[in-house]
Amino acid sequence: MLKNYLKIAIAVLRRRKFFTFISLFGISLTLTVLMVLAAFIEKVTNPVYPGDKNSRSLYIKRLTYTSKKGWINSGGSSFYFLTHYAGSLKTPVKMAIVSRSTSSNAYVNNKKIVIDIKYTNADLWNIANYQFIEGKPFTPDQINKADRVAVISERTRKEYFGDAVTVVGKYIEADNISYRVTGVIKNVPEIEEVFYANMFLPYTVAKSDYRNKDFWGDYSAILLSPSEQLVTKMRTEYEQMVTRIPIPDDMKKDFDTLHSDADTYFETFTRGFFGNADNAGYARFLFFMSLFILLFMLLPTVNLVNVNITRIMERSSEIGVRKAFGASSKTLVYQFITENIILTILGGIIGLILTVIILQVINGSGLIPDFDLSINPLVLLYSLLACLFFGLLSGVYPAWRMSRLDVVTALKAQ
Amino acid sequence: MIKHLFKLIWNKKKQNFLLITEIFISFLVIFGVFTSLVYYYRNYKKPMGLTYNNVWVINFQNNKQFHNTDSVTQYYATLTAMLKNMPQIKTLSYASSNIPFTSSTSTTRLIYKGQEIRPINFYRVGDNYREAFNMNLLEGRWFNHDDVVSSNRPVVINASLKESLFGNGRALGQLIDDSHDDKHVRKIKVIGVVQDVKDKGDYLPSGMAMYNRVDTSDMRYIGKLVIKVSPDADAAFESKLYKAVAGYMKEASVEIEHFSKKRESTNRSTLIPIIIFSIVAAFLIINVSLGIFGVLWYNINRRRGEIGLRRAVGASGGSVSGQLISESLILTTFSLIIGVFFAIQFPLLNVFNMAASTYVMAMFLAVAFIYLLVFLCSLYPGRQAAAIYPAVALHEE
Numbered sequence: 001m002l003k004n005y006l007k008i009a010i011a012v013l014r015r016r017k018f019f020t021f022i023s024l025f026g027i028s029l030t031l032t033v034l035m036v037l038a039a040f041i042e043k044v045t046n047p048v049y050p051g052d053k054n055s056r057s058l059y060i061k062r063l064t065y066t067s068k069k070g071w072i073n074s075g076g077s078s079f080y081f082l083t084h085y086a087g088s089l090k091t092p093v094k095m096a097i098v099s100r101s102t103s104s105n106a107y108v109n110n111k112k113i114v115i116d117i118k119y120t121n122a123d124l125w126n127i128a129n130y131q132f133i134e135g136k137p138f139t140p141d142q143i144n145k146a147d148r149v150a151v152i153s154e155r156t157r158k159e160y161f162g163d164a165v166t167v168v169g170k171y172i173e174a175d176n177i178s179y180r181v182t183g184v185i186k187n188v189p190e191i192e193e194v195f196y197a198n199m200f201l202p203y204t205v206a207k208s209d210y211r212n213k214d215f216w217g218d219y220s221a222i223l224l225s226p227s228e229q230l231v232t233k234m235r236t237e238y239e240q241m242v243t244r245i246p247i248p249d250d251m252k253k254d255f256d257t258l259h260s261d262a263d264t265y266f267e268t269f270t271r272g273f274f275g276n277a278d279n280a281g282y283a284r285f286l287f288f289m290s291l292f293i294l295l296f297m298l299l300p301t302v303n304l305v306n307v308n309i310t311r312i313m314e315r316s317s318e319i320g321v322r323k324a325f326g327a328s329s330k331t332l333v334y335q336f337i338t339e340n341i342i343l344t345i346l347g348g349i350i351g352l353i354l355t356v357i358i359l360q361v362i363n364g365s366g367l368i369p370d371f372d373l374s375i376n377p378l379v380l381l382y383s384l385l386a387c388l389f390f391g392l393l394s395g396v397y398p399a400w401r402m403s404r405l406d407v408v409t410a411l412k413a414q
Numbered sequence: 415m416i417k418h419l420f421k422l423i424w425n426k427k428k429q430n431f432l433l434i435t436e437i438f439i440s441f442l443v444i445f446g447v448f449t450s451l452v453y454y455y456r457n458y459k460k461p462m463g464l465t466y467n468n469v470w471v472i473n474f475q476n477n478k479q480f481h482n483t484d485s486v487t488q489y490y491a492t493l494t495a496m497l498k499n500m501p502q503i504k505t506l507s508y509a510s511s512n513i514p515f516t517s518s519t520s521t522t523r524l525i526y527k528g529q530e531i532r533p534i535n536f537y538r539v540g541d542n543y544r545e546a547f548n549m550n551l552l553e554g555r556w557f558n559h560d561d562v563v564s565s566n567r568p569v570v571i572n573a574s575l576k577e578s579l580f581g582n583g584r585a586l587g588q589l590i591d592d593s594h595d596d597k598h599v600r601k602i603k604v605i606g607v608v609q610d611v612k613d614k615g616d617y618l619p620s621g622m623a624m625y626n627r628v629d630t631s632d633m634r635y636i637g638k639l640v641i642k643v644s645p646d647a648d649a650a651f652e653s654k655l656y657k658a659v660a661g662y663m664k665e666a667s668v669e670i671e672h673f674s675k676k677r678e679s680t681n682r683s684t685l686i687p688i689i690i691f692s693i694v695a696a697f698l699i700i701n702v703s704l705g706i707f708g709v710l711w712y713n714i715n716r717r718r719g720e721i722g723l724r725r726a727v728g729a730s731g732g733s734v735s736g737q738l739i740s741e742s743l744i745l746t747t748f749s750l751i752i753g754v755f756f757a758i759q760f761p762l763l764n765v766f767n768m769a770a771s772t773y774v775m776a777m778f779l780a781v782a783f784i785y786l787l788v789f790l791c792s793l794y795p796g797r798q799a800a801a802i803y804p805a806v807a808l809h810e811e
Contacts, residue, residue, distance in 0.1 A: 018708065019708055021704075022701075022704045022705055022708050025700075025701060025704060026701040026704075026705070029697045029701060030701075033694055033697070102475060102667045102669075103473070103667075103669040104667050104668065104669055105656055105668070105669055105670055107649070107652070107653035107656060110648070110649040110650045110653060111649060112649060112652060112653075112670075114669070117667065175660050175667050175668060176656075176657060176660035176661055176668075207475075207477045207665050207666060207667055208475075208477040209477065296694075298439060299436070299439050299440065299443060299698050299701070299702060300698065300701055302432065302435055302436045302439060303436055303701055303702050303705040304705075305432060306432045306433060306436055306705055306709055307705050307708055307709065309432065310708065310709050310712045310713075313712075313716075314712070
């Protein structure tokens with residue numbers, strides 16, 4: 001049966017090449033746009049390099065005070081706050097504390113180099129899987145002694161030292177201070193805010209004193225749970241802990257609640273764009289995303305429905321004959337939907353090829369440095385679902401119209 | 415004639431329904447694209463209001479602990495004196511973090527004659543800020559050292575804020591309640607008006623702005639130093655400057671940026687989304703126009719009998735193709751009436767806070783664009799219809 005449908009579908013496709021072209025053009029481009037979008041979202045929200053333990057991690061990024069009067073004040077957390085409170089949790093096996101990056105300059109042979117610096121503790125090297133091209137991370141011992149040591153990125157090595165073969169042990173100057181290089185890592189895309197920097201330094205050499213007892217500061221934390229199952233437990237534990245944290249005296253005048261959340265990597269994004277201190281914004285993100293996709297697909301769908309109806313009317317004699325010989329409406333609807341899905345899958349394959357080409361172009365253009373977009377199995381799965389959805393959506397109405405065609409008029413039409 | 419065509423379309427309303435829907439949705443998409451294009455273009459045409467060449471900024475995050483305001487003042491006065499000694503530096507001014515071409519904003523509101531005016535960009539700047547950026551002073555004066563002792567807080571406003579506060583009236587010397595001052599003792603006094611400055615890049619509007627003088631108590635939180643350098647200031651000088659500043663501010667991380675570069679990257683981040691959006695919209699429109707073309711073409715083939723008959727009773731080829739093109743244009747009119755009904759809600763409800771004229775212009779452009787698109791799509795099918803020979807067409811029946 002299915003084989004027959006397939007044969008008919010291919011015959012129909014070859015009959016009116018112009019209409020086939022219109023349908024395939026529309027389907028493939030729509031799916032291309034969706035697949036490129038999916039690849040982007042996938043890349044942004046899933047830091048494969050260097051966040052390979054992402055599924056076991058939670059991120060504490062912002063510290064927000066709110067008051068009943070509607071005032072909101074938000075910032076990063078201090079090193080003291082994170083070690084003192086998040087550090088006392090039982091579940092996490094490791095906790096990285098990393099500052100946000102600040103830009104600094106270095107001048108080599110009268111050429112300016114911008115270096116983004118992050119201060120970190122030693123656990124970052126255990127939680128994140130940075131690839132060391134040479135050398136190794138600085139040790140807890142070096143951190144405790146406040147040694148001026150640095151891990152730099154491949155790009156900074158190239159800009160600062162040129163194509164020197166090995167730089168471990170050499171000195172690099174930033175902010176007018178010399179640091180000894182202990183290792184060089186593969187570049188991290190800037191969009192992975194928590195992990196990105198061109199130069200990592202021990203938190204003990206930071207210019208802002210890490211012993212400062214203010215709650216606000218420049219730091220974020222990454223909590224690593226022993227297993228994926230315990231992530232939820234870790235989150236609940238932190239939530240309960242935050243409710244017990246006393247609000248500092250100088251904040252009590254204006255604010256009555258302190259918020260600090262341990263979010264998944266994805267939620268750190270959705271909270272920033274769609275959420276607030278109380279709400280991670282995950283549901284809102286899904287809602288807006290689906291709304292956008294629906295709106296975006298509306299036009300190509302209506303177009304495809306329109307073209308499909310035109311094509312059906314062309315086949316009215318065929319439908320009339322089949323009906324006259326006793327085919328039920330249901331059979332005809334199935335047939336037509338199958339044909340349409342075959343068409344969309346064909347369009348999907350073309351779309352996939354286009355997507356691969358476009359992603360190559362984006363990667364090659366260097367528009368976003370170190371950003372390597374690719375189609376992974378998850379994106380493929382989404383695309384396949386989108387194909388089926390699209391096929392059904394644009395096939396149902398024309399099929400319904402077709403099945404209602406009157407036998408007599410259908411046969412008379414030609 | 416037109417009435418007759420309306421009747422023809424109305425009789426086939428069920429068949430035409432999808433086509434109308436499709437043109438309607440395309441109109442909305444095109445309206446969206448044109449609205450943003452018109453918006454960015456109109457902003458682009460406005461004068462920049464500042465010169466950014468040879469203007470640099472030194473960003474610093476100072477972690478130095480100061481014991482009192484005097485020591486802060488002393489600390490920065492020394493830095494200023496040191497920099498002023500460099501011949502390449504023409505002028506310099508401290509500023510709050512919302513300097514031009516950064517994403518940082520700080521806004522406030524004013525209540526004047528019972529009316530709330532917001533959002534107003536709130537800048538803290540030094541006495542030489544205007545000179546560094548060569549901002550255009552329209553009325554009054556910029557800040558100077560005498561303002562330290564003035565009883566009311568002196569401010570300089572931009573032309574847009576003047577317009578919303580005083581209309582065509584006089585701005586200089588006017589007193590306004592200060593929403594930052596809880597005791598309502600000190601008032602804000604307007605001492606000057608400057609031309610609007612597009613400080614979020616070439617494609618975004620300046621908005622209303624109020625410039626305030628940096629005072630000694632603000633200096634503790636200041637992290638930007640704007641400097642105007644002479645054209646011969648090169649990378650060697652920059653490196654020397656950097657060493658001097660970083661050497662002086664031992665507790666700070668220091669970065670030097672050029673405003674010309676900052677402008678480029680700000681413009682890029684405005685343009686990239688709109689370019690992507692336009693490319694996607696262009697593909698949608700190509701898709702739709704192919705669809706419309708196909709459907710019209712097919713419809714004409716189905717109406718061969720009718721067209722043959724018209725030709726047989728003496729209609730010329732031109733009038734046949736004219737009829738078909740007018741039919742599709744009338745169909746378009748139906749969609750556009752519905753489309754314009756929705757589009758007009760945007761200026762009426764003041765969505766997105768854009769000027770009504772931007773929406774109206776975008777609407778006209780979108781209507782013209784859709785008409786042109788449908789006209790082009792029906793041109794070829796219409797000509798094909800004109801080429802139908804009555805004898806052949808009628809013979810088929």
